[in-house]
Structures are given as structure tokens and as C-alpha cells.
Amino acid sequence: MIAGIRIGHGVRLATMLLAMLALCLGIVLGSGALAASASTAPAPTPTPTESGDFTTTYTIGGILRDGDTLIEGAEITVAGAGGYSEVATTDDTGRWSVAVPAKGDYTVTLDPESLPDGVQLRDPDKASAVVSATEWQTNTITRSFPLGADTRQTTGFFEQFLQRLVAGLNFGLLIALAAIGITLIFGTTGLNNFAHGEMVTFGAIIAWIAAVLLGINIFIAMLIALVLGGVFGYLNDWLLWKPLRKKGVKLVQAMIVSIGLAIALRYLYLFFIGGDTKTMSVGLSDAVALGPVRITTGSILSMIISVVVLVLVGLFLTRTRIGKATRAVSDNPSLAAASGIDVDRIIRIVWVLSGALAALAGVMLALYRQVSWDMGFQVLLLMFAAVTLGGLGSAYGALVGSIVVGLFVELSTLFIPPDLKYAAALVVLIVVLLVRPQGILGRKERIG
Amino acid sequence: MDWGNILGNAVGEIISPTTAAYALAAIGLGVHFGYTGLLNFGQAAFLLIGAYGFAIPTLAGAPLVVAVLCAIACSVIFAFILGIPTLRLRADYLAIVTIAAAEVVRYIVTTTGLTDFTGAANGLSGFKGTFAAINPIPAGTYGFGPFTYNEYDWWIRIVGWVLVALASVLVFLLMRSPWGRVVKGIREDEDAVRSLGKNVYSYKMQALVIGGGLGSIAGIIFILPRAVQPANYTTGLTFFIWTIMLLGGAATIFGPIVGSMIFWVVLSLTQGILYGAIESGALPFVSTTQAGQIRFILVGVALMLLVIFRPQGIFGNKKELSFSV
Numbered sequence: 001m002i003a004g005i006r007i008g009h010g011v012r013l014a015t016m017l018l019a020m021l022a023l024c025l026g027i028v029l030g031s032g033a034l035a036a037s038a039s040t041a042p043a044p045t046p047t048p049t050e051s052g053d054f055t056t057t058y059t060i061g062g063i064l065r066d067g068d069t070l071i072e073g074a075e076i077t078v079a080g081a082g083g084y085s086e087v088a089t090t091d092d093t094g095r096w097s098v099a100v101p102a103k104g105d106y107t108v109t110l111d112p113e114s115l116p117d118g119v120q121l122r123d124p125d126k127a128s129a130v131v132s133a134t135e136w137q138t139n140t141i142t143r144s145f146p147l148g149a150d151t152r153q154t155t156g157f158f159e160q161f162l163q164r165l166v167a168g169l170n171f172g173l174l175i176a177l178a179a180i181g182i183t184l185i186f187g188t189t190g191l192n193n194f195a196h197g198e199m200v201t202f203g204a205i206i207a208w209i210a211a212v213l214l215g216i217n218i219f220i221a222m223l224i225a226l227v228l229g230g231v232f233g234y235l236n237d238w239l240l241w242k243p244l245r246k247k248g249v250k251l252v253q254a255m256i257v258s259i260g261l262a263i264a265l266r267y268l269y270l271f272f273i274g275g276d277t278k279t280m281s282v283g284l285s286d287a288v289a290l291g292p293v294r295i296t297t298g299s300i301l302s303m304i305i306s307v308v309v310l311v312l313v314g315l316f317l318t319r320t321r322i323g324k325a326t327r328a329v330s331d332n333p334s335l336a337a338a339s340g341i342d343v344d345r346i347i348r349i350v351w352v353l354s355g356a357l358a359a360l361a362g363v364m365l366a367l368y369r370q371v372s373w374d375m376g377f378q379v380l381l382l383m384f385a386a387v388t389l390g391g392l393g394s395a396y397g398a399l400v401g402s403i404v405v406g407l408f409v410e411l412s413t414l415f416i417p418p419d420l421k422y423a424a425a426l427v428v429l430i431v432v433l434l435v436r437p438q439g440i441l442g443r444k445e446r447i448g
Numbered sequence: 449m450d451w452g453n454i455l456g457n458a459v460g461e462i463i464s465p466t467t468a469a470y471a472l473a474a475i476g477l478g479v480h481f482g483y484t485g486l487l488n489f490g491q492a493a494f495l496l497i498g499a500y501g502f503a504i505p506t507l508a509g510a511p512l513v514v515a516v517l518c519a520i521a522c523s524v525i526f527a528f529i530l531g532i533p534t535l536r537l538r539a540d541y542l543a544i545v546t547i548a549a550a551e552v553v554r555y556i557v558t559t560t561g562l563t564d565f566t567g568a569a570n571g572l573s574g575f576k577g578t579f580a581a582i583n584p585i586p587a588g589t590y591g592f593g594p595f596t597y598n599e600y601d602w603w604i605r606i607v608g609w610v611l612v613a614l615a616s617v618l619v620f621l622l623m624r625s626p627w628g629r630v631v632k633g634i635r636e637d638e639d640a641v642r643s644l645g646k647n648v649y650s651y652k653m654q655a656l657v658i659g660g661g662l663g664s665i666a667g668i669i670f671i672l673p674r675a676v677q678p679a680n681y682t683t684g685l686t687f688f689i690w691t692i693m694l695l696g697g698a699a700t701i702f703g704p705i706v707g708s709m710i711f712w713v714v715l716s717l718t719q720g721i722l723y724g725a726i727e728s729g730a731l732p733f734v735s736t737t738q739a740g741q742i743r744f745i746l747v748g749v750a751l752m753l754l755v756i757f758r759p760q761g762i763f764g765n766k767k768e769l770s771f772s773v
Contacts, residue, residue: 247756257755263747264749264752265748266744267744385548422555426551
């Protein structure tokens with residue numbers, strides 16, 4: 001009953017998480033500073049192309065201003081190939097423009113000396129800009145030179161850290177919801193279900209159809225998604241995996257079947273809902289400022305629901321007869337069958353539970369970052385990373401792994417470009433396997 | 449429906465460079481999975497590394513041979529990076545780690561911070577000069593019927609299929625050699641081979657490097673008729689290569705080649721027929737974009753049915769079935 005002990009830890013961990021969450025909220029409420037919002041530089045308006053001239057003119061231009069003050073008399077030099085050079089002076093509306101002979105590469109330089117007293121370039125190194133030949137989609141190219149002191153407020157590292165921490169915790173809990181399904185299925189049947197991401201997408205699409213298309217209240221939509229997700233999990237087992245188990249299909253074979261299923265389902269979703277991202281506008285996107293942390297009501301809700309559901313799953317696995325039977329099957333299916341447990345029934349229950357949890361995770365994910373046909377597949381690898389990090393087959397491990405992955409994805413953006421954040425989490429997976437192949441909480445014998 | 453055109457396009461796929469590239473990648477994957485039993489789900493990464501390893505030096509002015517060697521060297525290094533942490537682990541861990549590593553590599557070449565080297569999401573183009581320069585075929589159009597191409601298209605096809613043939617011969621000879629018997633032994637029973645005093649880890653690593661090297665050459669062939677696009681190297685590419693390999697037979701010489709030909713001919717045929725049916729109004733509720741998606745639904749279903757009902761593929765031997773786990 002080793003799986004049982006581990007799942008028992010799961011409950012304790014869930015309470016720990018609740019405590020952590022409360023702590024975070026405490027810190028957040030304690031410090032009173034408001035989150036700083038970034039004010040962007042004024043967008044330059046394009047210079048109107050002169051009309052009345054029937055030959056095509058190509059112009060480079062822009063508006064020079066310091067905050068709301070328009071700058072007059074500043075000199076801007078446009079230089080191009082073949083020794084071409086033209087100087088423009090800004091007029092009383094701050095506008096300047098240069099007609100250039102052809103589409104091509106140009107360098108635009110602002111003479112800082114010509115600026116009025118007290119006005120400076122925001123970044124002294126950016127006195128010149130480049131226009132490349134490939135940019136000439138239209139006949140007019142705009143270049144702007146930000147002036148004055150840098151008015152964009154930067155948030156302090158600590159505030160950003162807190163912001164990312166909360167986001168990471170939210171994302172981690174969300175992954176945990178779906179990853180527990182993966183780990184339960186793996187534990188009871190030995191299958192690495194690559195179609196799990198599609199169960200997540202299924203929940204999101206159902207919730208989107210119910211809440212946005214049919215206008216049903218989001219909480220009822222969530223329940224519908226939960227129930228239909230369970231049905232979907234049941235159908236998965238009944239139509240595909242149970243016959244395959246009867247047929248004696250090997251595990252690697254089954255894994256590749258799940259990949260085929262994932263491809264088929266994913267393109268089926270694409271076929272029906274199309275490739276564009278669907279907005280989940282259900283009124284839960286109001287930002288609440290909790291101290292330095294800005295968080296949407298949807299995220300708060302999703303964290304609360306995740307924690308409650310995770311605790312319930314933990315209680316189910318440790319306190320109920322079926323839960324105990326599930327752990328017994330996880331541990332040793334033959335022994336469980338010999339002691340009178342209906343293994344097929346338990347596996348069916350696990351599929352229903354996993355389907356429901358995955359669908360719920362899908363709804364949360366939809367609230368967190370909208371609905372698209374491949375959204376589940378995008379997080380599938382993170383779920384696998386979480387499960388593998390924690391140790392395959394361990395529910396407690398899946399939870400810890402998920403939180404680690406979630407935090408890592410969000411916190412890594414403090415140091416690396418945001419478009420690499422998923423890569424960072426996957427690198428951590430590889431590194432952990434290098435030093436601790438059985439995962440954080442796995443047992444050595446499981447690595448084979 | 450223009451059946452002549454549809455069939456012509458489909459037949460043309462038999463010798464297209466893309467078919468050759470997928471066949472080569474599937475041969476490499478066959479060395480991994482078919483012969484050695486390694487669950488490599490990151491073959492797309494080897495193609496990616498081959499593509500960028502070739503394109504970046506070429507754009508920097510390197511001669512053709514240097515660029516090709518660079519692509520192969522990069523894939524060898526990547527195979528080591530991938531193999532060191534994972535080859536000691538159980539098969540399913542290897543699957544997850546290889547798929548993760550492939551995604552990491554794709555995220556890295558797509559990141560905007562490296563635009564100067566990789567072109568970020570736009571990818572790279574303009575690297576065909578050195579390859580076209582050594583083309584011995586005089587300019588012009590050659591061939592008959594659906595096989596009418598200009599000199600560059602013929603050159604890619606000839607080089608691509610010669611490489612496929614060389615790779616097949618290499619794999620055939622390797623698998624007949626004592627080395628091949630050891631790796632097949634690893635596939636069947638790792639512990640038995642270990643008890644004979646063989647260094648299983650080292651053999652697995654060698655198989656990973658060889659299959660990965662073939663994958664990187666496939667990556668070069670793959671980009672010669674097109675540009676390098678990071679979006680081409682998603683896990684979907686890996687899964688298609690798997691489908692091709694399993695279709696023909698994982699542990700066979702001709703399996704990957706025939707699998708690739710069937711895969712592309714069927715994709716081209718279904719596309720042609722679906723588009724034709726939509727244009728003639730036979731499928732009023734489907735758009736042409738959706739027709740493209742139906743093909744991938746079919747790929748997924750085909751993969752499932754194949755693995756369930758004929759896991760050894762068309763040419764495979766049921767006894768040499770490698771689903772031992």
C-alpha cells in the first residue's frame with residue numbers, strides 16, 4: 001500500500017498549499033503599494049501622403065514631441081545609398097518628412113544639438129534609426145524618437161517576483177488538476193496517455209460552448225464541462241482502452257495508440273471550432289489589486305476551486321473504499337483482483353475521474369488564457385514534465401511536480417525571455433532526471 | 449473533378465524530396481526504435497538541428513561540405529546531450545524526455561532573442577546557392593507526365609533518393625553485423641545482453657547517434673525545396689515520421705521508404721479528392737481549410753488502427769515485433 005501512503009501525503013500537501021496560499025495573500029495585503037502600470041510612449045501618427053502628385057512619392061517622416069509638447073526646429077537627417085542625404089526640420093506641429101528617391105535602406109538621424117534647451121533624447125544612444133528596404137509595404141515610413149525623461153515606470157524586482165509567484169502557483173495548481181489524472185491512469189493501467197491534453201481541451205470547448213455561445217452562467221457551464229468530461233473519460237475507456245486491454249495490447253503500443261487518438265481528436269476539434277482563439281468573456285477578467293499583485297477574479301476563483309478539488313481527490317483516495325481500491329490496483333493489479341477488487345470497474349472509475357478533472361482543468365485554463373483547439377496539447381508536455389518530475393505513478397509527486405513546473409514557468413520569465421518559459425520548465429525536467437532519475441518523490445524501482 | 453491532375457499530383461509525391469526526407473528520417477527512427485528499441489519521440493529535433501546546422505553556416509558563407517558536416521556534428525552533440533541523462537531510464541521516460549527536448553530546441557530557435565541567427569518565427573531562407581552551384585544538370589525542364597521538373601528540382605530528387613539508398617544499405621549492413629545483433633539483442637532483452645558483458649549504454653548511445661545523424665541529413669533534404677520554418681518542427685512532425693515507420697514496418701529496410709511513399713501519396717490523393725468534391729459542391733458543409741484537417745484526422749485514426757491491428761507494418765515480421773514493453 002505504498003501508493004496509499006503517498007496519496008496520504010497528498011492531502012497533507014494540499015493543506016500545506018492552502019496555508020501557503022493564505023500566507024501569500026497575507027503578504028499581498030500587508031504591503032499597501034499599488035501595482036504600477038506601464039505608461040507607454042505616445043504613438044506617432046503617420047504623415048499623410050501628399051495627394052495631387054501623380055508620381056509615386058516615398059516619404060520617411062514622423063512627429064517629434066516631448067510628452068505633450070511639440071518640438072519645432074529640430075533637424076533630422078535621412079541618408080541613403082549612393083550618397084543621398086536630406087535634412088528635414090520639424091514644423092510648428094512637430095512634423096517632419098523627407099521625400100526619398102526610391103524604396104531602399106535609409107538611416108534616420110536626429111541631431112541632439114538642434115533640440116530646444118531642456119529637451120533630450122530619452123536614450124542618448126538612440127539618436128538614429130534604420131529604415132530597411134523590406135519595410136516598404138506602403139509609401140510612407142514613420143520613425144519616432146522618444147524624448148524626455150523615461151516616464152515608463154518599472155516595477156521593482158520584488159513586486160514582479162510576487163506577481164509571478166502567484167501566477168505560477170495558479171498555473172501549477174491548474175496543471176496538477178490534469179496531471180493527477182495522468183498519474184492515476186498510469187498507476188492503474190501503466191498507460192502514458194498522450195491524449196490527456198485533448199481531454200483538457202474538451203472541457204474548455206464544452207465550457208466555451210455553454211458559457212459563451214449559449215450564455216449559461218459560468219459556474220453551471222463548469223459543472224456541465226465536469227460531467228461531460230467524466231462521460232468523455234468513460235467513453236474513452238469503454239470504446240478504446242478496455243477492448244485494447246482485453247486484446248492484450250502492450251504498453252508502448254497503447255501509448256502510440258493514444259498519440260493517434262490525440263492527433264485525431266485535436267484535428268477534429270480544429271475541424272469544428274476553427275483555428276482562431278476564442279475569447280472566454282464571462283465577466284471574470286476584472287483585475288483585482290492585492291497589494292503589489294494584480295490578479296483577475298477568474299484566477300482567484302480557479303485557485304480556490306483547484307485547491308478544494310485537490311483536497312477532495314486526496315480525501316477520496318485515502319478515505320473511501322473505492323479510493324483505497326484504486327490505490328490497491330495501482331500497487332499490484334493481480335493482487336487486487338485476487339483480493340476481490342473488480343479491477344476493470346476501478347479502472348473505469350479512474351478514467352471517469354481523470355476525464356472530469358481534466359475537463360475542469362480545461363475550464364480553468366480557458367479562464368486563464370482563452371480557448372483554442374490545441375490548448376491542451378500545449379500544456380500536455382508540462383503535465384508530463386510535472387508527473388515525471390514528481391515520479392511517475394505517484395499522486396503526491398504529481399502535485400509537487402505540478403507546483404514546481406508552474407512556479408518555474410512563471411518565475412523563469414524574471415530572468416529569461418518570456419517566449420522561452422516553457423523551454424525552461426522542460427530543461428528542468430531533463431536536469432532533474434539527470435541527477436534524480438526516479439523523480440522528486442518516486443521510488444527507485446520505478447525507473448527500470 | 450480533374451482526376452488526371454489529382455492522380456498526377458499524387459504520383460509525383462512518390463519521388464518528391466519531401467518523401468525522401470521523411471523516408472530518411474524514418475530510417476533513422478527505425479534504427480532507434482525498430483532495431484534498438486529506443487522510444488525516441490524527438491526525431492523532429494534532429495531534423496531541426498540538421499536544417500539549422502546546414503542553413504546557418506551556409507548563410508554565413510561556409511562551403512557546402514562544411515555546412516553538411518556542421519549539421520551532422522550538431523546532431524551528434526545533440527544525441528549525446530539527449531542520451532546521457534535518458535538512456536539509463538526506462539522506455540517511457542525516454543519518450544517523455546525526448547519529446548520535451550525536441551520542444552525545447554524548437555522554443556530556442558523560435559525565441560526573438562536569437563533573431564540574428566535563426567530568424568526567430570520567420571525562419572531562414574536563401575541558403576540554396578551552394579547546393580545549386582554543384583548541380584551538374586544543365587538548365588532546362590526534363591521528364592514526362594507528372595514527373596516534369598526543372599534542373600534544380602531533379603537535382604534535389606536525385607541527391608535525396610541516392611542518400612535514402614545509401615542510408616538503407618548502411619542500415620542493412622549494420623544490422624547484419626555483430627553490432628546489429630547486439631542492438632537487436634538490447635531490444636529483445638537488455639539484461640540478457642548486459643549479462644553477456646556488453647556495454648548496453650554505449651550501444652544505445654551509438655544507435656541514437658546513427659539514427660539522429662540520418663535524421664539531420666533528412667533535415668537538410670527537407671529544407672532544400674523550401675525555407676526553414678520553425679513551425680514545421682513541432683511534435684506533429686515526429687508523429688508523422690512514426691506513422692510512416694510503423695506503416696512500412698519498424699525493423700525493416702524497405703519499410704520506411706515504402707511507408708513514406710504511401711503516406712504522401714495517400715495524403716495528396718485525399719487532399720485532391722476532398723478539394724475536388726468541395727469545388728464540385730458534393731460536400732457543401734466543408735470548407736477547403738477543413739478538408740486539410742480531415743486528412744490529419746485520418747492520419748490519427750490510421751495510426752491507431754495500424755498499431756492495434758498490424759503493429760509490424762506492411763513488411764514487418766510478426767516475430768520481430770518490437771513492442772516488448
